Amino acid sequence: MAKPKSGAKKPTPAAKAGAKPAAKKDNAARLDLIRNASKKVATAATKVVKAVAEGAKGKAAAAKKAVAEKVEKAPAAAKKAAAKAAPPAPTAPPAKAGKAASAAKTAPAAPAGKKGAGKAGGKTPSLVPAGPAVEKPRPRATKLPPVGEPLTKREMEQLLTAGEGRGVMGEGSLKGRLVLSGELPHLVVVGRDKRELTFLLQGPDQEVLPAYVDHKVSVSGLIKKTTNHSGVVEVRKYSAKKPEVEEVAPPPSDSEPKLRYLSPGEVSMAVAAGMGAGIKGFASIRGNLEMMGEDFVLVVSNGGTRQQVSFAIEGKAAVKSLRKHVGQTLQVTGVVDKTSGWGGRITAETVEPRPSEARSVSRDEMELVHIEGEVPTSVDVKLNHGLTVRLQEQPGATWAIEPTLAKRVGLREANFEPGPNGSPATREFFFTPRNPGNFEVEFFLAKAFTPGVVERSFKINVTVKP
Numbered sequence: 173m174a175k176p177k178s179g180a181k182k183p184t185p186a187a188k189a190g191a192k193p194a195a196k197k198d199n200a201a202r203l204d205l206i207r208n209a210s211k212k213v214a215t216a217a218t219k220v221v222k223a224v225a226e227g228a229k230g231k232a233a234a235a236k237k238a239v240a241e242k243v244e245k246a247p248a249a250a251k252k253a254a255a256k257a258a259p260p261a262p263t264a265p266p267a268k269a270g271k272a273a274s275a276a277k278t279a280p281a282a283p284a285g286k287k288g289a290g291k292a293g294g295k296t297p298s299l300v301p302a303g304p305a306v307e308k309p310r311p312r313a314t315k316l317p318p319v320g321e322p323l324t325k326r327e328m329e330q331l332l333t334a335g336e337g338r339g340v341m342g343e344g345s346l347k348g349r350l351v352l353s354g355e356l357p358h359l360v361v362v363g364r365d366k367r368e369l370t371f372l373l374q375g376p377d378q379e380v381l382p383a384y385v386d387h388k389v390s391v392s393g394l395i396k397k398t399t400n401h402s403g404v405v406e407v408r409k410y411s412a413k414k415p416e417v418e419e420v421a422p423p424p425s426d427s428e429p430k431l432r433y434l435s436p437g438e439v440s441m442a443v444a445a446g447m448g449a450g451i452k453g454f455a456s457i458r459g460n461l462e463m464m465g466e467d468f469v470l471v472v473s474n475g476g477t478r479q480q481v482s483f484a485i486e487g488k489a490a491v492k493s494l495r496k497h498v499g500q501t502l503q504v505t506g507v508v509d510k511t512s513g514w515g516g517r518i519t520a521e522t523v524e525p526r527p528s529e530a531r532s533v534s535r536d537e538m539e540l541v542h543i544e545g546e547v548p549t550s551v552d553v554k555l556n557h558g559l560t561v562r563l564q565e566q567p568g569a570t571w572a573i574e575p576t577l578a579k580r581v582g583l584r585e586a587n588f589e590p591g592p593n594g595s596p597a598t599r600e601f602f603f604t605p606r607n608p609g610n611f612e613v614e615f616f617l618a619k620a621f622t623p624g625v626v627e628r629s630f631k632i633n634v635t636v637k638p
Contacts (some may be wrong), residue, residue, distance in 0.1 A: 236313070267523045321342050327342060332369065334365065337400065346405065347361065350386065358371065373401065375406050377410060431453060442510050446479065453508060458472065460483070460501055477578050478618060483510075487519050488520065500526075500528055502526060523601035544563075545563065550634075564598050566596070570599065570618065571617055581611050581636070582606050586602075603634075605636040613631065
């Protein structure tokens with residue numbers, strides 16, 4: 173046989189020449205069917221999304237049912253179309269046919285979410301509808317810091333002083349009134365000088381504390397004073413007390429005012445003549461003890477003049493042993509009640525004798541002129557020498573002279589002398605004239621606590637010779 177020429181083509185069998193184009197056509201037809209089915213599934217899915225977003229529950233259910241039916245029918249329709257378009261070729265390689273079948277099974281799920289959805293208009297939106305925007309909660313301390321050092325007494329004073337103490341920190345306790353500021357509980361504490369301080373309450377109990385608004389609350393924990401007038405408390409323990417409703421009742425008419433300690437200024441007004449009427453309180457005063465009938469009287473200033481201030485001593489415990497101290501100086505402590513400008517009464521609790529003041533002028537080596545009783549007369553007295561006048565007193569009244577005249581004539585003493593064996597007491601006036609001249613000295617028998625009321629009087633003329 174003659175060999176064919178090198179440039180001539182080898183003859184191909186008819187079966188092989190026609191098999192490859194037929195297989196390619198079959199694959200192309202299958203892919204087109206799969207794409208069409210995936211497009212239908214994608215369009216149905218977008219309809220479901222729109223129905224859910226609009227809130228139509230009925231339409232969404234119907235669309236979901238239609239999608240399910242179409243998804244079930246799509247593989248069957250694809251298989252029938254592929255069978256009609258191209259009959260199976262026996263000459264096709266089995267491997268390629270298997271690949272095509274596997275691609276037909278897996279393709280509808282993959283392109284539906286990517287290629288089909290992309291062509292329909294982008295990514296598939298979420299099926300959950302977007303709700304209203306939620307406000308962010310304010311930051312609140314819910315965990316307690318570690319236990320710190322206890323506050324010292326000095327640090328506690330700084331903490332409770334308005335205007336200082338910034339930066340003080342430590343473990344302690346505070347009491348005050350709970351208020352709300354910015355929906356957060358604050359404790360209003362009355363510090364030193366009656367000034368208010370505000371502390372923010374933090375910790376796990378911060379959500380519970382607003383229920384005790386306007387209650388008296390006691391907290392303990394870590395206290396930080398962040399400014400000179402406020403701070404923060406990390407509350408470890410707290411206790412709240414319901415505020416008591418105070419019923420304002422009218423005070424009874426016979427109720428006595430609350431006793432208090434008299435200030436030094438009020439004490440000086442109580443012992444001064446013509447002022448301080450109405451003062452009442454606890455005090456300690458000093459004076460000379462005298463008697464007025466059976467009553468004991470403490471003369472505290474201006475004795476023997478019409479501006480004498482005296483207090484009647486009351487109280488059984490103090491009065492029992494006073495008789496032996498008549499004419500002496502006593503320190504009496506008790507409730508002082510000054511009813512007028514010239515005295516009142518004192519309810520004594522303690523009575524203490526004090527040494528009598530030394531006489532300013534000695535009567536030794538001095539010529540004395542003596543007058544006894546209510547005898548209007550004229551006497552001559554040497555300059556810088558003495559004159560004594562002794563007068564008998566009556567219960568409830570005392571002898572006195574004008575204060576200005578007492579200075580002019582030189583009144584030194586007005587001594588009370590109790591009578592022996594219950595006889596009436598007497599009062600001795602002792603003068604030491606320092607200026608020469610003629611003086612008319614008038615004596616008044618006036619009531620002890622109202623010297624303006626005079627029962628009787630008499631005069632003596634005193635001539636002071638150089």
